[in-house]
Amino acid sequence: MRGPRLQDVAERAGVSMKTVSNVVRNYAHVSPQMRERVQRAIDELGYKPNVMARRLATGRTGLIALAFADVGIPYFAELARVASRAAQSYGYRVLLEETDATLDGERALMASSEAGLVDGMLFQPSAMSSSEIAQHRSDIPIVLLGETPAPLTIDRVMIDNVAAAREITRHMIEPGRRRIAFVGHEARALSETSRQRILGYQEALQDAGITPDPGLLVATDSVSAADAVDAVRRALDDGLDADGIVCRDDLAALGTLRALQERGIRVPLDVAVTGWDDTRLSAVTFPSLTTVSPDLPALVGRALELLIERIEGYDGVGRHEIVPHRIVTRESAPAAST
Template structure:
C-alpha cells in the first residue's frame, strides 16, 4: 500500500501540517525538522501530489543537484554557485551526495526524492559513457561533468583539454621542461583526468618537449592526501622535474606541502599550477596558480537550461552541449624566475 501523508508525519515525529509545509517549501521550517521529513519521505517512498503543491503550475520551485562529494572543495563551491544561480531565478536547491558510486547515481535517477523537485542537475562520477541510456528519463535533466558525452540530455561542461593545454603552456613559458602531473588515472580516456592529460600532452608536443611517462603521478580520488602521497612516491623515484601540474587544486596543494617538507622551493626550484581556482589557493603559501574553469558560468548555464526544460520554453530542441570559458590565473607558485 502506498505511503500516506499521515505515515510520513508519524515516521518523522511531526504533524501532518508540518509535512505539508515541507512539501510546499514553506520557508519557516527548522532545518533539522525539514531533514527528518525529507528522510521519512525517502524511506517510505512517499510520492507527494505535485498539483496539490501548486494548483496553478504543478511545480515545486525546487531543483535537485546531485554531486559526488561535498568534502571535495570543487563540488562544495559548485553547489554554492548553483544555489546563487537558482536564487536569482526564484528557485531552491535540494542537494544529494552520491559518493561517486554508480549504483547510488542510478538510484538518484529514479529515487522518490525526485518527486520533490521539478528537475535535476546531475554530476556523475561512477557512471560512464556506457550508461548514457539511463539518462533517458521522463523529467528535466541537465548533465554536468566529464563522464558521459553525447547523451540524450543537455550537458554543461568545461574546456578540459584546452584549459589543461593552457596550464601546461603556462609552465613551459616559464622555461620549465620537466613538468610532472599529479592526479593521472590509469587507462582513463573519457573523464577529467584523461581529458586534462590529453591537453598536457598536446602542449608538450606543440613545444617540442618529449613526453616522459615517469613524470605521471597516479592517484585514485583527488583529495589533498592523494596529492601528497603521489608526490612522495615521485620524489622517492628520483625522477627529475622542475614543474608540477596538479589536475586539481587540492592535489596541487597536497603536493606542494610534501615538496616544501623535502626542501624544494616553490617556484624557484619547482613551478606549480593547479586546476579549479578554489578559494583556498588564494591563501596558500605561496599562492597557487590555477585554471579558472568557469564554475560560476557552469552553474548559471546549467540552472538556466534546466529552467528552460522545466518551463517548456526550450520546446523540442535536441540535447545541447555547453562549454564554459576558462582562464589561466597566475599567482606566486609559478612566478617567473628573477
C-alpha cells in the first residue's frame, strides 16, 4: 500500500502542491498560518517527502559546502555543528571544506566549487580579497560569512566586530581598569578579523579618555592557545603591566589564563581577561571566561535562508546583513559593581 503523496497533503490542506513543497523545503516566504495548516495535514497523513525523487527531478545534489580555515579551531567546529543541524531542516546535508586560511587553499576551493558536487556554499574567507572573490565565476551560489570585505554581488552575513570589541573593552573599563592589553592578533599579516577587533578596542579606550598604547598589543605567531601562552610569557618577561586583557578569541584567552596562572597573577583580582566566540570551553575554564558570544543560530540560519533563495533562482545584488551578539559575563571579568 502506497504512502501519502504530496498531492494528498495538498488536498487535505486545501492548498496547491507548490505551497506544500514550499513548506516541506522550509521556504522562508510562507505565512505562519499557511505553514501551520500544511504541517497539520502532513502530521495527520504521516507524509514523508521523497528526497531522492525530488533530487532527480531538480537535478540537485542535496549537499551544501561549508568552507573555512580549520575545523580544529573551536569556533569553526561549533559553526559546523550548528550549520549541519540547520541545513537538515531544508533537506540538505553539509560537506566540510578546510582552506588552512591560505590564499592557495581558498583559490583551490573556489576553482573546484563548479564540480557539481554541491548545490551551494557557505564560505568564510581568510585570505582572498573582495575583488578576487568578485571576479570568480561559479556555477553554484555562494554566501560569505564573517568579517572579510564582500563584493556587492555576493551575500554576506556577519556580526558587527567593531561594535562588539567596543562593548567588551568598555566592560573592562567600567570597573576602573585603565591598562588594558589586547592579545592574539597575528604577528605578521593582520587579518580583517583582528583589524576590526583592534579598532573597536581602540575606540573604546579613546571614548574613555585612555590613550591607546602600542606596547599593550601582544601578537601571536598563529591562532592557537599554545602560541598565546608563549606570547604572553614573553610580554610578561618584557614588563607587561596590564590590569585587563582583551583577547582576540577564546583560544588566545585560554593561553593567556595559563601564562598568568604560571606567574601567580590572579584572574580577575590582578588582571581581568576576556575572550571571543563563547565556545564550549569558555564556560569550564578556571576561572570561567567572560566572552563575546555571536548568535551562531541566527548567523547560520540567515545565511542558509539567503543561500536557499539563491539556489531557488534569486539573482539580485548581494545582501550584506548583521546578526546579533552579546557579552557573556563570567568569572574572568566580572561586571562593575552597582
